[in-house]
C-alpha cells in the first residue's frame with residue numbers, strides 16, 4: 680500500500696474501505712487474518728517495561744543487539760531512523776525519538792498472477808507475520824528496561840513507515856511509490872517499533888534505483904488505475920536523494936485495489952523484481968513475469984519516451 684498523510688482510524692478498516700467506495704474483496708483467509716490482527720495482536724502492542732535497565736557499552740552496541748534480535752524474530756531487514764514531524768500522521772503525536780524499522784519479504788511465488796486470491800492473501804499473511812516480529816521486538820526491548828511502542832504494518836500506526844525506511848537505508852523510492860530494496864526488490868512490507876532507547880541511526884542509500892526509474896515505465900504502463908505518473912512532480916516534495924518525487928494518485932489507486940484483491944500489480948511487474956535474488960529458492964517453479972489481470976488498462980504512455988523493454992500488454996495483443 681502506498682503511504683497517505685492521514686492515518687485511517689484504528690482497526691476501522693471497513694469504514695476506510697467505505698470512504699473509498701467500498702471493498703469487494705471477499706476472501707475468507709483475508710477476513711480471518713484481519714480479525715486475527717485485531718484479536719490476537721492489538722492487546723500486545725503495549726506491555727510492562729522491566730525495572731532493571733540493561734546498560735550497553737555504546738549506542739552502536741545497543742543498535743547491533745536490537746537489530747540481531749529483529750532478524751532472529753523473522754525480519755528480512757532492520758534499520759534505525761530518527762523520527763521527524765513529517766514522519767508522523769496528521770493528528771497523531773509521537774514523543775519517541777527513534778524508529779526501528781522492520782521489513783519482511785512477500786513471496787514471489789504468490790504473485791505469479793495479479794491481482795489474485797493468492798496475492799491478496801500473501802499481503803495479509805505478511806501483515807500478520809510482520810506484526811508478530813514487531814510485537815516480539817517490542818517485548819524484547821521492554822525486557823531490557825526501555826519503553827517502546829509497536830507501530831503495526833496495518834493495525835494502528837502513528838508513523839509513516841516509508842519515509843522512515845528510506846532514512847533507515849532500506850532502498851530508494853520507486854516510481855510506483857513503494858521502496859525498492861537492493862536485495863528484496865519492492866515485494867516487502869514495513870512495520871516499526873518506536874523508542875527513546877539510545878541508538879545509532881542508519882543512513883539513506885543511493886544504489887542508482889531512483890535514476891533507473893526515470894528511464895523505466897513498466898509499473899506506469901501496467902497500472903490499471905492510471906495512478907502512476909509519467910513525470911516527477913516538483914509539488915510532491917523531494918525524496919531522500921533530493922529528487923522531486925513521483926506522486927502516485929492514491930485517489931485512483933486505493934479505490935481500485937479495494938475492489939481488485941489489493942491490486943499490487945505494480946510490485947511484481949517492477950523491473951527490480953526480475954533479479955535472481957528475488958526469486959524463490961525453495962524449489963518452487965516461478966515465472967519470469969506475472970500474469971496481469973486488468974479490466975480497464977490505462978492509456979499507453981508516450982511511445983517516444985525511452986523505457987525498459989517489456990512483454991506486451993494484453994490490450995496490445997487483442
Ligand code: SF4
Pocket residue numbers: 855901902903904905906907927931932933935936941942943944945946
Ligand atoms: S492501482 Fe494497482 S498498479 Fe496502480 S498504483 Fe495502485 S496497486 Fe499499483
Ligand code: SF4
Pocket residue numbers: 853854855891892893895896897898899948949950951
Ligand atoms: S517498474 Fe520501473 S519505473 Fe516502476 S518502480 Fe520499478 S524500476 Fe521504477
